[in-house]
Every structure is written in C-alpha cells, then in structure tokens.
Amino acid sequence: MIKKSIYTLLLGILLILGACNDTMNDDDEVAESEDANTEETSTDQTKKESEVEEEPSVTEENDDNKPDQENIEEEPVQKITEPLYKIDDNWSVVPIEEGTDENVVLITIDDAPEKYALEMAQTLKELEAPAIFFVNGHFLETDEKKEQLRQIHEMGFAIGNHTYTHPNLSDIDESEQKEEILSLNDLIEDVVGERPKFFRAPFGVNTDFSKELVKSEGMLLMNWSFGYDWEKDYQSADALADKMVNTEYLTDGANLLMHDREWTAAALEDIVKGLRDKGYEFVDPMTLQVPE
Numbered sequence: 001m002i003k004k005s006i007y008t009l010l011l012g013i014l015l016i017l018g019a020c021n022d023t024m025n026d027d028d029e030v031a032e033s034e035d036a037n038t039e040e041t042s043t044d045q046t047k048k049e050s051e052v053e054e055e056p057s058v059t060e061e062n063d064d065n066k067p068d069q070e071n072i073e074e075e076p077v078q079k080i081t082e083p084l085y086k087i088d089d090n091w092s093v094v095p096i097e098e099g100t101d102e103n104v105v106l107i108t109i110d111d112a113p114e115k116y117a118l119e120m121a122q123t124l125k126e127l128e129a130p131a132i133f134f135v136n137g138h139f140l141e142t143d144e145k146k147e148q149l150r151q152i153h154e155m156g157f158a159i160g161n162h163t164y165t166h167p168n169l170s171d172i173d174e175s176e177q178k179e180e181i182l183s184l185n186d187l188i189e190d191v192v193g194e195r196p197k198f199f200r201a202p203f204g205v206n207t208d209f210s211k212e213l214v215k216s217e218g219m220l221l222m223n224w225s226f227g228y229d230w231e232k233d234y235q236s237a238d239a240l241a242d243k244m245v246n247t248e249y250l251t252d253g254a255n256l257l258m259h260d261r262e263w264t265a266a267a268l269e270d271i272v273k274g275l276r277d278k279g280y281e282f283v284d285p286m287t288l289q290v291p292e
C-alpha cells in the first residue's frame with residue numbers, strides 16, 4: 001500500500017515537472033519569435049504576453065520563407081518588363097541598350113479627358129498604337145469622366161499626371177504645387193487602381209520643387225519634342241496630320257504632343273498611318289524607365 005502511494009506521488013511529481021518543462025519550452029519559443037520580429041511585435045507586445053496565441057506569429061515566420069521561393073520563380077516575369085527606353089535631355093525617347101529599335105516615336109495626349117480622349121483611345125487601340133494620356137483633375141469630377149478614364153486605362157493606355165487644374169506651376173507656391181500634383185495622383189489611383197508613372201507640367205513649365213516632388217513620387221518627368229494642334233494654322237485634321245508627319249522635327253525618339261481636341265481626334269488615324277509609312281513604330285510607355 002505504502003509503495004503504491006509512493007509510486008503515485010512520484011508519478012504526480014513527474015507529470016508536474018513535465019508540464020513545467022512544456023511551459024518553459026513555449027516561453028522560449030515565444031521569446032525567440034518575438035526577437036525575430038521585433039518591429040512587428042513591439043507595438044502589441046502586451047497583448048502577446050498576456051494571451052497564449054503565440055502560434056500565429058510562429059506560423060507567420062514560416063510563411064515569410066515561402067514568398068522568397070515564389071519570388072525566384074517570378075523573376076523572369078520582371079525581366080520581361082525591364083525598361084527598354086529612357087527620356088533624354090531633349091525629351092526624346094532613346095534606347096537604353098544598343099540593339100533596341102531606334103525608329104520609334106512616343107504618342108502623348110494632353111488635357112484629357114475633356115471631350116475626345118475616349119474616342120482617340122479607341123482610334124489608337126484599333127491601330128494598335130500605344131500612348132500616354134496626360135489627364136487633369138478638373139476633367140475628372142463626374143462619374144461619366146471617371147468611367148471614361150477607367151476605360152482608357154483598361155484599353156491598356158498609360159495615364160499621366162498633368163496637374164489638377166492646369167496652372168502654370170511657376171505662378172503658385174510650393175504647397176499649391178504639391179496639392180496640384182498629389183491630389184491628382186490620389187484621384188487617378190481611386191479611379192484606375194494605380195498611381196500614374198508619368199508627369200507633364202502645363203505649358204511645359206517646371207519648378208525645382210515640382211521636379212523633386214515628381215521624382216520622389218516615382219514619376220517620370222517629360223515635356224515634348226514637337227506638337228502643333230494649338231496653333232491656328234493646324235486646327236483642321238488635314239493640316240495637322242500633314243504637319244505632324246512631315247515636320248522637320250520628326251526624328252528617332254520624337255516625343256509627340258497632341259491634345260484632346262476635335263481636329264486632333266479627326267487627324268489621329270492619318271497621323272499614326274503617316275508615321276508608320278515613314279518607318280516609325282510607337283513606344284510602349286510601359287517600356288520607359290521611370291525613377292525608383
């Protein structure tokens with residue numbers, strides 16, 4: 001009888017010791033996982049210590065390792081989207097590496113989407129000519145216009161920031177410049193789901209402040225090589241198409257400025273076909289190098 005009681009007692013002590021060890025092991029694990037994740041856990045350490053839900057953080061750590069392996073598999077996709085062209089000091093498009101097609105021009109449409117941008121996007125889409133649409137916030141205040149922008153983006157065109165209200169940036173102070181640029185980035189992101197990667201200042205007037213801001217926002221700043229649709233002599237489809245295709249300024253990498261205008265929309269097909277007849281193809285804006 002006495003022996004049995006001693007055995008029972010010993011068994012009891014062993015069980016308690018075992019339980020203590022388990023608890024201690026758990027604590028060690030918690031301590032390790034918190035050390036490994038100091039940044040994540042520092043804000044809710046109290047919660048972690050009081051609750052016994054340490055499992056998730058350990059699982060999180062394990063999961064962290066998985067994406068690394070997936071990233072290795074995804075790398076080839078990133079290589080395909082590596083930039084092919086950059087913008088030089090004359091706002092022309094130049095190949096980053098030798099061997100990339102130099103006989104290209106860039107189509108850009110400013111002041112969109114006022115009236116004709118969607119129609120112009122449809123024309124370009126049919127002709128398989130990529131382009132950047134530089135938009136203004138004051139044209140994006142109705143659901144109809146937002147829907148147009150969404151459609152232009154869904155057709156595969158790049159969306160650029162052309163400021164919210166189209167001011168001359170040198171006439172307004174830094175906080176206003178910031179508002180003009182960032183509020184439009186926010187609006188574009190709301191509508192199409194991503195922030196613009198390109199910026200063009202109204203009238204081509206940039207300030208040191210706006211240049212820095214644009215760069216810090218990861219946007220590529222650009223002006224243009226030539227354009228004519230705001231000049232009286234070229235406000236008809238035929239005159240404009242003829243000038244855009246035959247101007248002396250047409251060279252490899254030219255950055256073509258056009259606008260959301262009636263005569264430009266009407267001339268667009270002839271412009272694209274005329275440039276192709278001259279041996280030019282059109283730069284896909286997605287292949288342009290943008291700041292990190």
Ligand SMILES: [Zn+2]
Pocket residue numbers: 110111162166202203
């Ligand atoms: Zn403009």
